[in-house]
Amino acid sequence: MSMIEFSQVGKSFGAFQALTDVSLKVEAGERVVVCGPSGSGKSTLIRCVNGLERHDSGRIQVNGIELTESASALLKIRRDVGMVFQQFNLFPHLTAIENCILAPKKALGMSDADARDLARKYLDRVRILNQADKYPVQLSGGQQQRVAIARALCMNPKAMLFDEPTSALDPEMIGEVLDVMIDLAQSGMTMICVTHEMSFARRVADRVVFVDHGRIVETASPEDFFQSPKTDRAKAFIKQVLHG
Amino acid sequence: MNFNVDVFWAALSSWAFFKGALITLALAVVSHATAIAISVPMAVVIRGRPSLLRGSITAYIGFFRAAPTLLLLLFVWNALPQFIPIFRQAWFTPFLAAWIALALNEAAYQVEINRSALQAVDAGQTAAGEALGLTRFHVLRYVVLPQAARIAVAPTVNEFITLLKITSLASVISLQELMTVTQVTVARTFQFTEHYAAALIYYLAMVYALMAVQKRIEKSFSWANRAAATKDTPAIAVPVQR
Numbered sequence: 001m002s003m004i005e006f007s008q009v010g011k012s013f014g015a016f017q018a019l020t021d022v023s024l025k026v027e028a029g030e031r032v033v034v035c036g037p038s039g040s041g042k043s044t045l046i047r048c049v050n051g052l053e054r055h056d057s058g059r060i061q062v063n064g065i066e067l068t069e070s071a072s073a074l075l076k077i078r079r080d081v082g083m084v085f086q087q088f089n090l091f092p093h094l095t096a097i098e099n100c101i102l103a104p105k106k107a108l109g110m111s112d113a114d115a116r117d118l119a120r121k122y123l124d125r126v127r128i129l130n131q132a133d134k135y136p137v138q139l140s141g142g143q144q145q146r147v148a149i150a151r152a153l154c155m156n157p158k159a160m161l162f163d164e165p166t167s168a169l170d171p172e173m174i175g176e177v178l179d180v181m182i183d184l185a186q187s188g189m190t191m192i193c194v195t196h197e198m199s200f201a202r203r204v205a206d207r208v209v210f211v212d213h214g215r216i217v218e219t220a221s222p223e224d225f226f227q228s229p230k231t232d233r234a235k236a237f238i239k240q241v242l243h244g
Numbered sequence: 245m246n247f248n249v250d251v252f253w254a255a256l257s258s259w260a261f262f263k264g265a266l267i268t269l270a271l272a273v274v275s276h277a278t279a280i281a282i283s284v285p286m287a288v289v290i291r292g293r294p295s296l297l298r299g300s301i302t303a304y305i306g307f308f309r310a311a312p313t314l315l316l317l318l319f320v321w322n323a324l325p326q327f328i329p330i331f332r333q334a335w336f337t338p339f340l341a342a343w344i345a346l347a348l349n350e351a352a353y354q355v356e357i358n359r360s361a362l363q364a365v366d367a368g369q370t371a372a373g374e375a376l377g378l379t380r381f382h383v384l385r386y387v388v389l390p391q392a393a394r395i396a397v398a399p400t401v402n403e404f405i406t407l408l409k410i411t412s413l414a415s416v417i418s419l420q421e422l423m424t425v426t427q428v429t430v431a432r433t434f435q436f437t438e439h440y441a442a443a444l445i446y447y448l449a450m451v452y453a454l455m456a457v458q459k460r461i462e463k464s465f466s467w468a469n470r471a472a473a474t475k476d477t478p479a480i481a482v483p484v485q486r
């Protein structure tokens with residue numbers, strides 16, 4: 001059983017077809033990097049995994065649970081899959097540690113003390129425990145994104161989704177977030193990352209999936225993809241990423 | 245023009261004026277509190293999918309915005325007891341009638357404030373809450389509402405100030421609020437300026453007190469503001485990055 005499996009998934013926004021015939025299997029422990037031009041459907045694809053966008057054809061299974069209209073299946077999947085967003089999306093009215101304990105307490109029914117212990121463990125792991133009582137507005141972008149990763153990890157997810165986690169960051173903060181992600185990848189976490197960070201892809205990805213116009217156009221190892229892309233569109237894309 | 249300061253002071257310090265002001269304030273507070281309690285769920289529903297309930301709420305808002313407040317007051321006080329016998333009993337006072345009329349009316353305005361406050365909370369907040377596996381109710385309760393509340397404070401206080409002044413309409417159903425007391429006294433004494441001035445002072449005092457309350461509430465949302473938030477947290481130096 002794959003951790004995440006898309007079979008011929010389609011998704012449209014009104015008349016606009018955002019995903020077409022997307023099939024993808026991600027095994028437990030696998031790291032997949034998704035890349036492609038702006039507007040190609042990367043966010044839509046990754047947001048379909050946990051039902052933030054609902055697919056309208058094909059099948060999606062996560063950890064053996066099929067993503068259907070069923071609200072309980074949806075909640076189960078979301079509790080198994082963590083997500084990190086481009087804009088961090090920390091809850092601004094809660095401190096770093098309160099951001100981390102909200103879901104374990106409300107969704108898993110954990111006690112406050114247990115949730116705090118867990119949160120401290122993960123805040124420490126992303127090296128931001130000393131800022132635990134700060135509000136998001138008091139933290140830098142890189143710090144906020146690390147808190148967001150800790151918040152997702154506090155649900156003990158079986159897989160993690162990252163949607164361009166470093167593209168809203170100042171260049172000097174990208175490294176601290178990538179380090180945390182690399183650390184996570186090396187610990188065996190199943191990951192799907194939308195990112196254009198080639199260094200990250202080279203270092204940890206098992207596969208690179210190239211998306212264009214809502215279709216998976218090419219799937220390859222990072223080496224093959226960046227050295228010798230097969231399709232013209234991937235070639236053009238890589239050239240642009242390298243020089244842009 | 246002659247202004248008799250003694251009359252003015254006597255009015256200002258009289259029990260009648262003080263009690264009138266208290267009734268005004270109490271009526272505004274209970275009406276607005278009720279309006280808020282009704283309008284928060286209404287705002288949540290009208291932001292949701294089309295449904296019979298959503299349609300009814302939209303109709304409610306349209307109706308209570310169109311109906312003049314004065315007419316509502318008169319209707320609740322005079323006409324309601326004719327339709328529904330229990331309102332004929334002694335417990336149905338002008339205060340209760342005004343409370344019902346003003347709350348129903350105010351809810352139609354407050355719902356618009358709530359709706360735009362909910363709208364102003366970034367969609368990424370809901371996405372983050374849902375991605376964590378929180379139920380829709382938990383996302384609303386712990387993620388969206390606390391942020392919407394902050395946005396709603398200023399317009400809600402404005403609305404309350406308007407409502408405080410609108411309570412004077414309840415004089416038509418003989419509620420002994422501040423303006424009724426003033427009118428009655430003026431009719432008896434013909435000393436307009438002194439009594440109007442005293443009433444004005446009460447209204448001004450109430451509104452200024454409210455504005456101070458608003459400041460305090462806004463301050464309590466310290467998380468929204470780096471400088472204020474820093475004050476409450478232990479003295480670890482916060483490097484100002486970005």
Ligand SMILES: Nc1ncnc2c1ncn2[C@@H]1O[C@H](COP(=O)(O)OP(=O)(O)OP(=O)(O)O)[C@@H](O)[C@H]1O
Nearest residue numbers: 013014016018036037038039040041042043044045
């Ligand atoms: N809610 C929506 N309603 C309508 N169209 C949408 C919606 N969300 C996305 N789209 C469209 O779907 C297409 C794919 O969007 P998506 O956000 O998945 O692209 P992306 O590959 O993540 O792009 P980027 O690199 O800019 O983040 C885009 O053309 C976008 O305009």
Ligand SMILES: [Mg+2]
Nearest residue numbers: 042043044164
């Ligand atoms: Mg995107």
